[in-house]
């Protein structure tokens with residue numbers, strides 16, 4: 001069984017059409033299932049694939065949703081997440097309690113009338129809201145060691161490092177790093193990870209125009225992957241304008257410096 005699966009890789013907006021099929025059009029979501037429970041990172045439209053897989057189960061696993069931040073592309077799949085409407089489901093949301101916004105309140109405001117027919121508080125599932133431990137204090141969730149750190153992004157974003165049974169993945173979606181000035185602390189956070197999944201929303205020719213928008217290029221991903229000696233680099237948060245062949249070109253360019261690079265795609269399992 002593949003424990004960790006990338007469920008959505010598109011940034012900003014979902015896309016569809018024949019030129020977006022290979023990398024997929026769903027926005028950010030990741031899942032990691034262990035015998036103790038189901039860990040999700042973010043709830044973009046890629047969450048619909050998790051709903052489909054859980055629909056055939058008689059017993060739902062306990063579910064924890066780790067939020068990187070609250071931008072809509074990372075939440076928009078949540079209102080139609082099947083387990084919300086099951087009285088057998090237990091769902092815990094977790095985020096950084098030191099964010100400048102009140103994230104619980106923001107989540108409740110996002111899913112309520114008139115934006116959606118059922119408010120989050122009226123959902124059938126048992127819901128919990130929990131604060132992440134301090135960045136330097138890894139948590140154990142369903143047998144997975146979960147660590148996080150803040151990364152540069154408007155209103156701040158959390159990067160997560162998950163380690164389980166020999167596997168390790170860093171998820172750093174929505175992060176603005178300059179390839180020439182990667183902070184040592186972030187390199188150490190990624191050190192030796194089996195897979196680094198990182199924001200490559202902009203190309204090197206675009207980034208000058210979009211400084212401060214909170215996203216990186218493949219060049220930053222390559223710099224971090226090399227410095228941290230990760231096993232594999234996966235580029236994600238693809239711009240909604242980027243066709244499959246455009247992403248192929250980005251991956252090709254990155255492979256010249258870091259050969260173990262792939263473009264993240266919807267429902268891609270990681271060993």
Ligand SMILES: [Zn+2]
Pocket residue numbers: 011012071073074174237
């Ligand atoms: Zn995003």
Ligand SMILES: [Zn+2]
Pocket residue numbers: 069071153174214
């Ligand atoms: Zn964002």
